[in-house]
Amino acid sequence: MSKWKTTAKMYKDFMKGYLRYRSDLKKMDQWIQKYAERKGFRVNPHPMYLTNLKIWIAENQEMYGTRICPCFEATGDAKTDRKLICPCSFAEEDIAKTGTCHCKLFARGDFTDADFVAAEKDLMKEYRISLNLVGNILDTRDVPKSDNRQMDVPDPLHQIKQALNQVSSLPLEVIVAREQSAINILQFAKLKKLNAEFKPFEDAFMVTIQ
C-alpha cells in the first residue's frame, strides 16, 4: 500500500477513535492533570499526540476493563496488569531515569516543548519498526524488550495496528508467542468490528483477522 494511503488510514482511525471516545477523553484530562500536579510533572503539550494516547487508553479501558498503559498490552497476570494501569507504577522510575514516562505522556517539570518533540521521536523509532510482515503474514515475535518492564516493544497489538494500515486486504495472519496476546487480539478485533480466531501454531499461536 502507498505511503499516502497508509497515512490516510491512520488519520481515519484517529478520527474514528476521537468521535467514539470524545466524552471519555475530556474526563481523562482531570486525572492526568491531577497526577501531574501532585508529582510536579508536565503533561505532553502536543494535542494530536496527547489525544492519540488518550484514545488508546480509552480503547484499553474498553478491551480490558482498566486503563492499561497505551504502549503495552495486558499480560493476563492480575498483579502485573495492575502495575500497568495509567499512571503506571513505572512512571516515576522512568521519569527519574530518562525525563519522561515510557509513552511520553508525563515528563519532568522542567521539560520544554522541544524536549517533548525529541522524546516522541525516540519513541516513534522504537514503535515504527520494519515489521516482519511477509505478504499477509505478520510474525510479532523477536522484538526488543523494555528495560524495566521486560515487555515487548512494540507489543503485538501495536504491530497489528501498523500492519492493518499496510496490507491492502484481509485476512491478516498473525503469529504471537503468548496465548494472552492472541486473546488480546480477539478483543481488539471485536472493538474494530473485525472477526478473529486463533489456534496453536508450532510453539506459538496463529491468529486470523478478517
Ligand code: SF4
Ligand atoms: S508509561 Fe506513561 S502513559 Fe504509559 S501507563 Fe505509565 S504513566 Fe501512563
